Every structure is written in C-alpha cells, then in structure tokens.
Amino acid sequence: MTQAVPFTTAETHGLRDALDEIVAAGATPGGVIVCGTAAGERTVISAGVVSPYTNPKAPDENTVYDLASLTKVTATWPLVGRAVADGLFDLDTPVRAYLPPMDGHMPSGEATVRQLLSHTSGLQAATRLDLYDLTSRPLHELICHELMENLPGTHRYINRGYILLGLALAHVGGRPLARQAADFWAGLGMGRTGYGPIPQAPDVAPTEHPDGHDRLWGVVHDENAATMGGVAGHAGVFAPAADLATYAEHLLGGHTGTGHTRTDPADPDHTDPDHASPLVQWLRESLAPQVEIEPGLYRGLGWIIAAGGTVAYHHGFTGTSLFLAPATGRYVVITTNAVHNGAPRVPLAPLRERALKTLTG
Numbered sequence: 001m002t003q004a005v006p007f008t009t010a011e012t013h014g015l016r017d018a019l020d021e022i023v024a025a026g027a028t029p030g031g032v033i034v035c036g037t038a039a040g041e042r043t044v045i046s047a048g049v050v051s052p053y054t055n056p057k058a059p060d061e062n063t064v065y066d067l068a069s070l071t072k073v074t075a076t077w078p079l080v081g082r083a084v085a086d087g088l089f090d091l092d093t094p095v096r097a098y099l100p101p102m103d104g105h106m107p108s109g110e111a112t113v114r115q116l117l118s119h120t121s122g123l124q125a126a127t128r129l130d131l132y133d134l135t136s137r138p139l140h141e142l143i144c145h146e147l148m149e150n151l152p153g154t155h156r157y158i159n160r161g162y163i164l165l166g167l168a169l170a171h172v173g174g175r176p177l178a179r180q181a182a183d184f185w186a187g188l189g190m191g192r193t194g195y196g197p198i199p200q201a202p203d204v205a206p207t208e209h210p211d212g213h214d215r216l217w218g219v220v221h222d223e224n225a226a227t228m229g230g231v232a233g234h235a236g237v238f239a240p241a242a243d244l245a246t247y248a249e250h251l252l253g254g255h256t257g258t259g260h261t262r263t264d265p266a267d268p269d270h271t272d273p274d275h276a277s278p279l280v281q282w283l284r285e286s287l288a289p290q291v292e293i294e295p296g297l298y299r300g301l302g303w304i305i306a307a308g309g310t311v312a313y314h315h316g317f318t319g320t321s322l323f324l325a326p327a328t329g330r331y332v333v334i335t336t337n338a339v340h341n342g343a344p345r346v347p348l349a350p351l352r353e354r355a356l357k358t359l360t361g
Helices: 009-024 068-085 114-116 139-144 160-175 177-188 225-227 241-250 278-286 349-361
Strands: 030-037 042-048 065-066 238-239 262-264 267-272 291-294 297-299 303-304 310-316 320-325 330-336
Touching: 009 030, 009 349, 030 139, 030 241, 068 114, 068 177, 068 238, 068 241, 068 278, 068 310, 068 320, 114 160, 139 160, 139 278, 160 177, 177 241, 238 241, 238 330, 241 278, 241 297, 262 310, 320 349, 330 349
Parallel strands: none
Antiparallel strands: 030 042, 030 330, 065 238, 262 267, 291 297, 297 303, 303 310, 310 320, 320 330
C-alpha cells in the first residue's frame, strides 16, 4: 500500500468552503464530502439539508444518494474487471460474443469491451429507451442492430455502451446484474450500496420533482435506467458517502485481504505491487490512457485521467463524484442531490475543481 498523505487543515477547510458556496448559491439543497486516505483516515464535511421537503436536517456520511453515472465505476467497471480476470470477458472481443445469440447484421454489436469501457465505440450517443419497441426484440438486439454514429476510436460519452456491458455481465454471469453487484459490494463492506428502488426514508436524499409526478425519492433519476426497472449498467445505484469512502480505500489498496499490496516483512514500508488484490490491479490497468478527451485529459477504462495520470475520477449527473489519487493514497467523495429542483442551474464545477486541485497539489 502506498504511504498515504493525510489531508491538511487548509485542504479540508478549502473543500468545506467550496461545498458551503455551492449550497448557498442554490446548486443543491445540501451535500456531503468525505476526504480520506487508503489508511482509513477520514474527514467528513457536510452542508445544507437532505431536502427541505423530506428531511430539513443536515446530511451526513450515511445519507443515501442516487449515484447516477457513478454506477459505471462502482458496479459495471469492477464487475467487468472481475469477468476479465476470470476469463469470461476479453477486452478486445466484440460485445456481441457475450450477449444472447442474435441474427442479422449487428453493427453496434461489433464494439469491443475496451471500446465500450473507454467511450470510443462509435455507438449512437443519444439514448431514449422509452422510444424502443421492447415487445418486438430484447434490448440488446435493438441496440446491437443499430448503425454506428462514428467510427470507433474517437472519445464520445455514450451511456448505451455501459447498458450493453450490464446486459453482457448478466448473460455471462448467469445472474442479474443487481445480484452480482450486491455480492461484490457486500464483500467490500459496502452495506448500504445497492440498486433501487429503495425504501423512502429520512436518510435517503430525493431528487427531482417531474411535472405531473411525485418527487423521485428512492427511485432512480435516470430515465433510461428507470425504463429498465432501475437496474442498468450506466445508472441506478444508490449509496452513502461512507460506502464510497470504503470503496475508495479498497481501490487504493487500504484493506487487508481484499485491497492491499503485500508488505515485505523485512521492510514494512515497502509493498509488492505484484501481490495487489485483483481490484487494485484492475484499477492500475484501467488508468492506462486509452484516448485523449482534450489536451491534458484522458479516458482510461471507465475513469477520466488527469494531472499527468496522478488523479482518476468520475462524476454522476445527480451531483456525485469520486476522485482517486493512487500515488498519494488519497481520495475525495462528493455526494449531493443537485437535481433536486430540476436540471442543475448552478454548476457544481467549482466544488469538483477544488477536489481535483486538492489532490493534485
């Protein structure tokens, strides 16, 4: 395990100020930050309220939020990594090989697992599953039969790629995606992480109040995931910041037996990266740049890679983020319900930029 670098008082105060500012600006009713290290040190910062309608009290690290696209790196990405390690997936094999048999021309089914993970598949970017006739063919067939929008190789953020990966995991694994993910999270000690719907409770942060409908509370905000019953490879997971902190600690190699690198008994400060857990190894492999997003910013397998490869991160549309700095053993978790009043009108960018800057020094 890398010798973790603790957060300074100035750094935690800077994160607190950034969170206070976006809450005061109306970007979100409230939110939680956990900044910590692989060694288990954690600082919890909160601001605002869970919701003025369901719980006008301050959120904490146990408040459950809709993770939105953090689902990609908390459910689909690690399960794909496990499938690769088990020989069930090959990164450079077309995804159609891992889906139920299909007839006919399948242009989008030719996208490889690597391309889907790195958003370089060329699949159609706009996703409206509510417009599909799911009575005629199963979803994987409808997507695989679609024409490509671009040639593979160019970065373009595409949800349907992770939808296909979720369907492929369910098929190859022989169990529903939600069950596979639940077993994975349980093994890491992430006891309150799961796909929805989940019971409405004061410690569950609601999201939007769509016109003509009840406020979304305990049910997924993403419309495509909702069309799939709340369980999808791109969205649908709910979790508290405390569980995401646990996950980050595992990814950074901080949990003996599941996420650590082996220590040399002759030199306790030295670790052997060859004996890292499969999850740590998968993160290491995934941080190899696959494609440039913009100058200085790259996409790995799943994760965005910044600051010369020293930081990896991912965001969720509802107002969530997870930042990792493997070299220093540090992370920052952000959970908010910024879609509480509809599409965010005040950006979360200042808070996310502060988190990135904190990890890059």
